[in-house]
Amino acid sequence: MDPFKTKSRSAMRRQREKEMRYRTILEAAESLFARQGYQQTSIEQVADSAEVSVGTVYFYFKKKEEILINLMEDIGFQLRKLLGTEFRRAEASPEGLKNAGLAFFNSFCLNFPEKVSIFYRESVGQSVEVERQRKKLHMQITADIEGALIRIREGQKIRYHDDDLSPELMAVCIVGIYERVACHYLLWKDSPKSDIMKLAQGAVSFTLGGVDSLIVKKEYSE
């Protein structure tokens, strides 16, 4: 009966429970925001859905905005991890771009359509603070892709048209393609899984083709 250990244990359990509550609220909010929209969801609804009181929601999040911002943070982190893993696995080969794209559609979009809704729709056009976060996260993802493109350039001994700018521009284009394809087919057309997977192929091809077009061919000819 080590009192120290006991205390530690109960403290740990409390800590765990606190984190669980935090996640429960976040998940309740995610679902509601994705379904009804951020504006159309009241804190009371979030509280009810998470089976806590309004006050508890405010114990974990200072403002309503903060819930959305935390959700975005999580989604952004998850996305970057997913892409980063693919990029790293491919070791500076163009395969990385392809696989990252496929992973985005097949692993992320198909499994977490609610996150797509929040990241690409509900977090847009809200408040100054939310927009700041959206910008930050998009910039990070863009920078990640840009980094991958640069590593590919180094690894493949190729050059892009405008070496200073192009990688960034390509990254922005790629991000745009992914975002719109996901929104278009997932949120607007509610396409079936099989279609999405085929579309993913196409979108990735398009992406690679776009990248190719900005490569200055040297010894890379055929």
Add this chain to the structure above:
Amino acid sequence: MDPFKTKSRSAMRRQREKEMRYRTILEAAESLFARQGYQQTSIEQVADSAEVSVGTVYFYFKKKEEILINLMEDIGFQLRKLLGTEFRRAEASPEGLKNAGLAFFNSFCLNFPEKVSIFYRESVGQSVEVERQRKKLHMQITADIEGALIRIREGQKIRYHDDDLSPELMAVCIVGIYERVACHYLLWKDSPKSDIMKLAQGAVSFTLGGVDSLIVKKEYSE
């Protein structure tokens, strides 16, 4: 002193004034929505800015939403006209795609950044009705581009990988690229005019490269 004619004249003047008021309100709203955000703008602010009363705003627009929806309609129309003109001028040659892209950046974005803000940011994640409009307009633009791609296919005797789907997918990708490049550099990085024009070139190249990659080369080889 033909009373009939007089009446007609004053009626015409009134008609003109009415239309002027309508446009004045719309422009005031456009500016405010773009600058402060749709949510953050109250009807009173719009009325003040347009130098009319709140009641007058409600005479021309049944709901606040309707202002935004009308703005979107206008912007969508303008955009489609711009793209359509380029497509038609190029008569089913791939030049059309290129010129349409350049026109989007150089004519539309650079001259109407407020419209970009509204079309790609402020109209996102608002209400069901607004989202419906956004979907409709995006679908139309996508269909326009898809149509152009198909006409190019017919004109150039080429084939796309998946003839039923690919043109649409390519159109979606193109729309995504334009949207994101515009938002990224115009709204987020506030890039100077000269940069935007160079980026436009790059984005268009990327686009064409992407399209190319989904073309099945036959006689169009080399």
Add this chain to the structure above:
Amino acid sequence: MDPFKTKSRSAMRRQREKEMRYRTILEAAESLFARQGYQQTSIEQVADSAEVSVGTVYFYFKKKEEILINLMEDIGFQLRKLLGTEFRRAEASPEGLKNAGLAFFNSFCLNFPEKVSIFYRESVGQSVEVERQRKKLHMQITADIEGALIRIREGQKIRYHDDDLSPELMAVCIVGIYERVACHYLLWKDSPKSDIMKLAQGAVSFTLGGVDSLIVKKEYSE
């Protein structure tokens, strides 16, 4: 049937009605604040009591604070007018001080105990903004009395102990006496009218005695 006059008339009536509403709300608030306390009174109660909606209250006053601040302003103005009249009437003779004091108790306190409650109790210890207003008004009243004391000095060819400071200090003392006597007997002991009038005499005597003590006797001996 001069249309101009008609328009003017209806506009004037509206203006009058608007001012009436404003006063109605202010009076409802005055009564409630004095009876239940500022904190304990909700805007809804004020609205109900004034027979308007909550929104209407907020149409006339931006914040709850503003109602209190406006009430204070009115009371302060009334008080200064009362005192000023007495001071002017007495033309720099010490009678002014006496009569102003009597007027304060007999005209102001006895007729408007609710204003006493608001001015000396409910407006204390609320918010920064309210405190600022309280300070401003008290300072003004103090300055008014100080001015009167100075005019008396000039008129009577007397001198105060410390000519730079004393008049202000005396004014502060006088303000303190009036405030506390009013609160003590009106708000705390709820003394009957007749008592208050006798007390007023006493308080005024005390005041004059105090002032006397800070006068440096020269030719005013005897």
Add this chain to the structure above:
Amino acid sequence: MDPFKTKSRSAMRRQREKEMRYRTILEAAESLFARQGYQQTSIEQVADSAEVSVGTVYFYFKKKEEILINLMEDIGFQLRKLLGTEFRRAEASPEGLKNAGLAFFNSFCLNFPEKVSIFYRESVGQSVEVERQRKKLHMQITADIEGALIRIREGQKIRYHDDDLSPELMAVCIVGIYERVACHYLLWKDSPKSDIMKLAQGAVSFTLGGVDSLIVKKEYSE
């Protein structure tokens, strides 16, 4: 190893710690209330500042109000002790009044401006319970001064104008003077120490002059 003694000792230590905690919380609250205002201070802030938990604050004080009421109690006690000492030391001579007044300004106000803030500002206009306490304490202090005045009358063989009422009224006036002078110069004008000391002299003179004026001169002439 006397278990009884040990227990007693630890019990005593605990008792001491308990009292320390109580005082720590009270002091933290005093400082916060004086600086930010009672309303603007939350229990959490008090707890943080006292380095205890919210629950602990509620172990020592049943309600938030009670903290304020206890603070007032302490301040009132301290004030009465201070005045009482001076009165007693002067043994029914008018010196007592003078010294008590000087002590109020020079010992109390200058050393404990926070207590002034709480006693004369933050405790005003709060709740029914707080107001009751404020009334009680003010009444006590007033009665103390009244008592002193009466003892002076007895000792000096003088008579006041209205023997039943005047001493009370004079006491009320004195209390009012002290309160307002303290608030005016300490809280509003933030006068330097030296000024306050001079002002104290003046206020005390004013007080004595006021008292004098309500004395019916008989054998006390000159």
Add this chain to the structure above:
DNA sequence: CATGAATGAGTCTTCATTCAT
């Protein structure tokens, strides 16, 4: 038609207070 005062439902947010651990 234009006006702008009036409405009131709806929400966020605060925070004193409680209580299981």
Add this chain to the structure above:
DNA sequence: CATGAATGAAGACTCATTCAT
């Protein structure tokens, strides 16, 4: 006893919308 997470009632405030003039 101490802790601090949980509660939920309460209230300020907003603003889209209406409608009498």
